[in-house]
Amino acid sequence: MCRLSAIISDEYFSPMENIMALETMKEGHDGSGLGLILRNLGGAFEELKENPILSGICSKESIPILDEFMVKLGFRTKHLWTPKISLKKGMSIKKRDFYFARAYEYPDWAQDADQQTKENLLLKTRLEIRNMGLADDTMYVFSFWPDMITLKEVGDPLEVGEFFGLDQKPLLAKTILAQGRQNTNYAINLYACHPFFIQGNGTMTNGENTAFVPIREFLTGRGIPGYVGYRSDSEVFVHILHYIRHELKFPLKYYKDVIMPLFDREMGERSDRKAIELLKRVLRPLTIDGPNCIIGFDQSGTIFMTQDSKKLRPGVVGGVPGKYALMSEVCGLDAAVPDRDTSKDVFPMKYDLVMVDEEVKEIKVWNQKHGSMSTVN
Amino acid sequence: MESKTRLDVNGQLTIKDLPYFIHWNPDKCTRCGQCTSVCPNQAIEPAVFVSRLVSSEGSLPMPATVRTTYHGIRQVTDIEHYCVGCGMCALVCPNGAIYPEYNPANKFLINQNRGGAPLKRGGRRNDPNTSTLDKLKFTRISMLTDPALDAGRHEFHIRTLLGRNISPDQLPLTVKDDDLCLDETVFVPPVREIFPIRIGGMSFGALSPNMWEGLAMGVAYLNEVEKIPVVMCTGEGGMPTRLLKSRFLKYFILQIASGYFGWDEIIHAIPHMKEDPAAIEIKYGQGAKPGDGGLLMAFKVLDLIAKVRGIPMKIDLASPPTHQTKYSIEEAVAKMIISMSMAFGFRVPVYPKISGTKTALAVLNNLARNPFAGALTIDGEDGGTGAAYNVSMDKMGHPIASNLRDCYLNLVKIGKQNELPIFAAGGVGKTGNLAANAAALIMLGASGVDCGKYIMQAAAGCLGDEQNRCNLCNVGRCPKGITTQNPRLYRRLDPDLVAERVVDVFKAADTELKKIFAPMGRSTQLPIGMSDGLSVSDRQIAERLQIDYAC
Numbered sequence: 001m002c003r004l005s006a007i008i009s010d011e012y013f014s015p016m017e018n019i020m021a022l023e024t025m026k027e028g029h030d031g032s033g034l035g036l037i038l039r040n041l042g043g044a045f046e047e048l049k050e051n052p053i054l055s056g057i058c059s060k061e062s063i064p065i066l067d068e069f070m071v072k073l074g075f076r077t078k079h080l081w082t083p084k085i086s087l088k089k090g091m092s093i094k095k096r097d098f099y100f101a102r103a104y105e106y107p108d109w110a111q112d113a114d115q116q117t118k119e120n121l122l123l124k125t126r127l128e129i130r131n132m133g134l135a136d137d138t139m140y141v142f143s144f145w146p147d148m149i150t151l152k153e154v155g156d157p158l159e160v161g162e163f164f165g166l167d168q169k170p171l172l173a174k175t176i177l178a179q180g181r182q183n184t185n186y187a188i189n190l191y192a193c194h195p196f197f198i199q200g201n202g203t204m205t206n207g208e209n210t211a212f213v214p215i216r217e218f219l220t221g222r223g224i225p226g227y228v229g230y231r232s233d234s235e236v237f238v239h240i241l242h243y244i245r246h247e248l249k250f251p252l253k254y255y256k257d258v259i260m261p262l263f264d265r266e267m268g269e270r271s272d273r274k275a276i277e278l279l280k281r282v283l284r285p286l287t288i289d290g291p292n293c294i295i296g297f298d299q300s301g302t303i304f305m306t307q308d309s310k311k312l313r314p315g316v317v318g319g320v321p322g323k324y325a326l327m328s329e330v331c332g333l334d335a336a337v338p339d340r341d342t343s344k345d346v347f348p349m350k351y352d353l354v355m356v357d358e359e360v361k362e363i364k365v366w367n368q369k370h371g372s373m374s375t376v377n
Numbered sequence: 378m379e380s381k382t383r384l385d386v387n388g389q390l391t392i393k394d395l396p397y398f399i400h401w402n403p404d405k406c407t408r409c410g411q412c413t414s415v416c417p418n419q420a421i422e423p424a425v426f427v428s429r430l431v432s433s434e435g436s437l438p439m440p441a442t443v444r445t446t447y448h449g450i451r452q453v454t455d456i457e458h459y460c461v462g463c464g465m466c467a468l469v470c471p472n473g474a475i476y477p478e479y480n481p482a483n484k485f486l487i488n489q490n491r492g493g494a495p496l497k498r499g500g501r502r503n504d505p506n507t508s509t510l511d512k513l514k515f516t517r518i519s520m521l522t523d524p525a526l527d528a529g530r531h532e533f534h535i536r537t538l539l540g541r542n543i544s545p546d547q548l549p550l551t552v553k554d555d556d557l558c559l560d561e562t563v564f565v566p567p568v569r570e571i572f573p574i575r576i577g578g579m580s581f582g583a584l585s586p587n588m589w590e591g592l593a594m595g596v597a598y599l600n601e602v603e604k605i606p607v608v609m610c611t612g613e614g615g616m617p618t619r620l621l622k623s624r625f626l627k628y629f630i631l632q633i634a635s636g637y638f639g640w641d642e643i644i645h646a647i648p649h650m651k652e653d654p655a656a657i658e659i660k661y662g663q664g665a666k667p668g669d670g671g672l673l674m675a676f677k678v679l680d681l682i683a684k685v686r687g688i689p690m691k692i693d694l695a696s697p698p699t700h701q702t703k704y705s706i707e708e709a710v711a712k713m714i715i716s717m718s719m720a721f722g723f724r725v726p727v728y729p730k731i732s733g734t735k736t737a738l739a740v741l742n743n744l745a746r747n748p749f750a751g752a753l754t755i756d757g758e759d760g761g762t763g764a765a766y767n768v769s770m771d772k773m774g775h776p777i778a779s780n781l782r783d784c785y786l787n788l789v790k791i792g793k794q795n796e797l798p799i800f801a802a803g804g805v806g807k808t809g810n811l812a813a814n815a816a817a818l819i820m821l822g823a824s825g826v827d828c829g830k831y832i833m834q835a836a837a838g839c840l841g842d843e844q845n846r847c848n849l850c851n852v853g854r855c856p857k858g859i860t861t862q863n864p865r866l867y868r869r870l871d872p873d874l875v876a877e878r879v880v881d882v883f884k885a886a887d888t889e890l891k892k893i894f895a896p897m898g899r900s901t902q903l904p905i906g907m908s909d910g911l912s913v914s915d916r917q918i919a920e921r922l923q924i925d926y927a928c
Contacts, residue, residue, distance in 0.1 A: 210519065210898035214906040221792025222545075248545065251555045260901075263534065264570075275550050275557040281538060281568060282545050285795050287902040291524070309901070310531075312524060 002194070002206040003028045003180040004315075006295045006326040007336050008303045010360040012042035013323075014170035015151075018178035019161040021325070021332035025180070028314075028328060034160035035179045035193040036151040037143070037202050040301065040358070042172035044079055045147070051078050051103040052122050055150040056129070056141035057190070058098040066129065066139060073125060074107025081149070084165035093155040093163050101149040101171075119199050123226050140190050143197045149173075152193045174358075175303060177295065179204040192231035196238040199226065199246050200299030205234040206313040206328060207292035212236060218285035219243065237294050240286050245298045252298050253366045254279065256353040259288045260308050262368060270371040295326050301358040309350040317354045317363055318345035321377055324356045324363060344376050390454045394484040396845055397462035397477040399452040405474035408448055412466035412475050417847075417854040420460035421475075424451035450475060456488050463840045463847040465856040479844050486767070496767035497674075499850025499860060501665060501807075501830055502759055503771055505843040508804050509778040509918055513817040516912040516927050519898040528888070528895035535890050536606070537825045537903050539656055540568030540726035540751045542796045566751065567724050569655055572599075572607045573903055574815050574886055576879075577756075577802050577827030578632045578658060578730070580612030581639070582673050582682045582694075583763035583850070585867035588837055588859045591875020593620065595836065596628050598876060599883050607883050608655040610827070613671045613696060615639015615685050621646040626654050632730075633717065634660035635670050636696030638686040644720070653725045656751060657717045661700065661710075662732030664760030664777070664803035666769035670696035674764055676853035679862040706743045714749050726751030733757040733775030733803060741784045745793050752798045754827065755780055759804025761830040761841075763860055764851030777803045778821065782922045785822025785906060794906060798824030806831030807843075811882070812889030821922060822906045833859055836878040837870055 003025040005018040015036050022034075045053070052075075058066055070077075081101040087093065106113075110121055126144040133139025142150035149171060153160045157180040161167060179194040194204035209215070212233035219227045219239045224247065227239050237259070244250050244258055254276075261280040267273045280287075290308030293315040297303045305315050305326045317326045318333050318340055325336035333345065344363075348354045351369040356362070362377035392398060399421055413421050426449050433440045452460060460477050467476040489496040519525040549563035576596065581589050592609060599607045606628075613634035620626065621643060631654045633640055662668070673682070673694040683690040702709050710729065717727040728751040731740055737755055744750040757777025762770065781801045788794040801823040805814045807830070815826045833839035837859045840847040850860035858870035894900060897910050904910060912927035913919050919926035 208519075208898070211902070211904065211907065213909045214904065217789045217906060218792075218795065221789055221794070223792065243545075248548070249552070250550070250557060251552060253555070254557060272556050272558065274561070275559040278548065278559060278565065279550070279557070282542055282548055282795070284538070284542075284902060285905070289899050289901045291898070310526070 003328045003332070004204050004206055004293070004295045004326070005178045005180070005328070005332055005336070006176070006303055007323070008175045008356050008358070008360055009323040010174065011322070012172035012174055013176070014166065014172060015176050015178060016161055016166050016170060017336055018176050019157050019166070021327060021335040022157045022178055022180035024331040024335045025327070025329045032181050032188070033154045033193050034152070034157040035195050035204065037148065037177045037195045037197060038171055038173035038175070039148045039297065040174035041147050041149060042174070044081065045103065045149070048079055048103045049147050051105060052144055052146050053101050053103045053149055054126070054141060054144045055101045056139065057096050058100065059138040060097045062133065062138040063098055065132070069129065069132070070104065074109065075104040077102055078105050079103040081171070084169055086162055086165050086168070088162065091155070091159050091163060093153060093159060099151070099164070123199055127225060127228065145197070145200065148197070150197060152190050154188060154190070175297060175301065177202060177204055177297070189231045191229055194232070194234055195296070196235045198238055198242045201238055201242045201245055201296065203238040203241055203294055203296030205237050205292050205294050207290060209233040209236065209288060209292060211287065211289040214285050215240070215288065222247070237288070237292070238296065241296055241298060252300070252302060252304065252355065253353055256306055256366065256368050258283045258286050260306070261287055266369050269369060272371070293328070302355050304353055304355045305348055306353045307348050307350065311350055316345055316347050317356070318342065319363070321361050324360060326354070326356070346376055390456060390488060392452055392454060393480065393482065394488060395454065395459045396480055396483040396485045397460040398480055399450070399460055399466070400476055400478055401450045402474045403447065403449050405472045406449065407472055407474070409471060411469040411471070412450060415465045415469045415856060417463060417465065417849055417856040418461050419458045420453050421450050421466065422453055424449055456491060459485065461847050461849060462844070463856050485845070497764060497851055498767055498770070498848040499763050499765070500841045500845070500848035501761040501770065501843065503843050503845050508759060508807055509776060510804060510814040510817055511808055511810055512913050512915060512918060514912050514927070515816065515893055515897060515910055516925065517910040518896045526895040526898060526900050528891040531895065531900055533891045533894065533900045535573065535887060535894070535903065536570050537573040537905070538568050538798060539571050539825070540798075541566035541748065542568060544793070544796055564723065566749065567726050569608070569726060570606065571655065571825070572605050572883065572887070573819060573825035574811065574883070575607065575630070575800070575825060575827050576609035576832055577829040578610035578612035578660065579829055579833075580614035580671070580673070580763070581616050581685060582614040582677060582862070583612060583860055585855070585858055585861050585870065586681060587867045587870040587872045588875060591836065591870070591872035592832070592879055593625070594872060594876035595879025597625050598880055600628050603880065603884060605883055605887055610658055611639070613638050613660060614673070614682070615642050617685065618642055618646055622649045622651065624651050626650060627652040629654050630656045630658050632658040632660050634696055635698070635700045636694060638688070638694060638696070641687045642685060647720065653721055656726040656728065657721065658754065659713055659717065659727065659729045661729050662734070662756065663762060664732045664756030664758055664774055665762035666765035667732035667734060667774045668698055669765060669769050670698045672696070672764040672851070674851050674853070677862045682862055706740065710743070711747050711749070714747060718749050728752035728754065730754035730756060733777055733780040735775060737775070737780050737784055738787055741787060741797070745788065745791060745797050750797060752800055752824070753784070754800040754802060755784065756827070757801070757803025759807055760802055777801050777818070779921050781818060781823055782821045786923070789906070794822070800825045800827060802827035812886045812893065815886070816890055816893045817911060820904055820907045820911050822908070824903070824905055832879065832882060835882045836875045
């Protein structure tokens with residue numbers, strides 16, 4: 001089973017906090033990999049909020065190919081971060097040549113372009129680089145987006161954290177998602193490792209997605225170039241989120257109504273009943289059917305957790321104003337935010353979408369059945 | 378003068394030429410005559426036989442031979458009165474003295490074209506081989522990584538949508554104060570939520586009044602008491618006017634076919650309808666007899682049917698092979714869909730039904746571009762019929778599995794698989810696996826399925842099978858009273874018992890569908906297109922259907 005660890009804070013913190021939380025939940029995962037997404041970055045990247053950051057891994061031979069490609073497109077390097085690799089004896093990690101997070105200046109023609117043009121440029125560029133490396137696995141690229149870095153590697157999460165030197169010279173961020181397991185339902189592949197990301201939206205998931213194939217077929221028919229990959233059945237969750245938030249531009253709470261729609265008889269209390277009835281019908285193939293616990297963030301920076309009605313995957317949210325954590329298990333929450341009022345911990349039930357926005361002042365619980373929002377702080 | 382001993386047998390058949398042998402046991406037979414009176418094809422007749430008896434009387438053995446006569450049953454070898462193998466004789470015999478047996482070496486088809494008229498019959502394709510649908514297995518069983526659900530305790534929603542769904546980018550929704558608001562001034566096509574197994578079109582005319590009434594009662598009970606929203610298609614020929622004006626109309630799909638039979642009554646009833654029908658099905662083709670129109674032979678056009686259809690009694694009602702107004706799919710079919718939609722105030726889904734064909738994709742693509750097309754039903758070669766030429770039934774048509782799969786994958790390619798539902802028919806439950814066949818078709822991409830023959834067999838004991846058994850539907854001599862308009866025959870059928878069995882069938886299928894979907898971890902939505910759940914142990918089928926091969 002996967003274990004998930006997400007933390008949002010109003011101060012910069014190290015991803016080692018997420019990794020240590022994963023370590024406490026180790027009985028629940030097989031330690032086969034680590035995926036990290038850091039957003040709202042600190043350190044050297046704090047001054048580069050508008051610059052898109054390309055996160056990936058290259059072989060020695062493909063470094064110049066990538067550089068040449070980016071130069072040709074007009075992207076100019078602004079800042080390069082590479083981890084200080086520390087491959088200690090006993091670590092089972094197989095080191096790859098070049099891990100990087102590189103901040104770029106937009107090409108001149110795109111400097112003053114509108115947001116949509118820039119977003120499409122970043123997506124297109126990431127997909128092209130991805131395709132360049134697919135044949136021989138010489139080039140992986142996980143995200144290309146401002147103020148966001150993705151790191152992924154196969155191995156025990158704590159070892160991977162140390163391998164990247166995050167315990168010595170950490171990257172800092174205000175929102176970090178970490179997942180402590182490689183995808184083991186399908187082949188081990190870095191592109192199968194959560195969290196997944198597309199145009200400002202990211203998710204990671206615990207549980208198998210039984211409705212994967214029909215959902216994938218529906219998504220790929222939308223004509224959106226980023227809906228590719230699917231080395232993991234969980235990648236569809238981020239694409240659904242992107243479709244709801246980025247393409248249809250619906251509020252985040254409707255993500256719940258799309259992937260886990262209410263039965264018609266349960267819709268009576270919703271003032272938007274007619275809208276969600278139609279939404280359920282029209283987006284019927286996106287119903288996930290579970291069992292899944294999903295943690296993610298949307299393009300506004302709000303971080304959330306939700307579960308389907310089968311509720312066969314653990315999940316808890318808690319914290320204090322200024323720092324909240326969304327974890328698979330309470331022990332992980334205890335590790336991340338030990339000094340909190342545990343009576344205010346939220347265990348999302350089947351109708352709940354639990355959210356914490358970037359102000360980090362409170363937990364909001366959207367109850368899908370009652371159509372009500374409550375807060376815990 | 379011709380010799381008495383000449384053995385000329387020109388044109389005569391032997392029993393071995395016929396499709397069924399009659400086994401009659403003179404020792405058990407009580408000569409009650411029930412078998413001969415019930416035989417729908419007069420294939421057996423009373424006869425006098427001669428017997429040689431050797432006996433001895435007195436104290437010493439003095440054998441003597443005497444010839445005696447006795448009465449019994451003889452199988453007729455006249456091709457017009459061949460034994461159809463229905464087995465009604467065995468059913469009524471009080472002493473188990475008679476039964477038919479299939480003769481695999483028969484020469485029936487070779488002889489059944491007397492007078493230059495090819496064989497016409499009812500029933501289905503005579504092919505007893507295992508169908509593709511029966512070869513498909515459900516192999517994605519949830520284990521450990523994803524616990525299976527409990528079919529008995531978990532809540533399942535075994536429902537599908539009938540009707541056109543709009544594209545997500547056409548959603549008339551706006552965001553106001555973080556809520557979605559529906560713009561109700563925008564037209565959204567009607568959609569019905571129904572049980573994914575429907576009763577396919579069997580006409581009031583092809584079916585006896587008792588059979589039709591039994592089905593209708595069963596469907597109403599399922600909806601109103603069991604809360605299983607099963608719908609039933611009328612077939613061509615309309616339905617009784619009192620039902621058109623009743624609140625039960627919502628459980629029926631009204632079919633319009635190329636003869637437009639019954640539609641005069643329907644059009645006149647529209648202003649008096651309390652409910653809208655579930656849908657309108659425009660029949661362009663039928664899987665059992667592709668390219669042929671409907672056929673209700675004169676034997677069955679009696680008083681009630683003539684009234685409902687608005688025609689004289691006792692004439693053959695042959696619907697044309699195609700709608701006379703149809704000269705192009707782009708225009709005429711679209712117009713017909715719009716006309717029918719308009720007649721019901723755009724509140725009722727309207728969709729075409731075609732027979733399985735290599736050209737199904739062309740039809741599908743046209744419908745996909747027509748925003749008023751509510752669905753497409755494709756009827757495969759294993760569908761049944763009340764009357765058709767044998768050659769149409771046996772040799773014409775397309776299997777449903779690959780036809781459906783091609784169409785579904787094409788919808789996937791153009792991103793419209795949720796906008797235009799496909800219903801699959803033809804051989805669903807052919808060997809009794811109703812729920813399994815339905816689930817397999819759903820996982821290949823069908824939104825739902827139709828069944829006809831299955832329900833006739835399960836609900837009323839139809840005797841037909843894939844070895845040409847019975848199949849007298851066309852001549853109105855159905856010995857079970859299912860496909861006849863002869864009151865002496867259809868009074869054999871109790872409509873209440875038919876209704877009870879209809880309810881049994883759908884309740885059982887509902888449970889079986891849960892038993893299939895639960896181990897696959899699916900409960901909230903029907904697994905339409907969940908092809909990763911299917912496997913087959915035939916590589917060519919696997920490749921053709923783009924599913925896994927497992928052995």
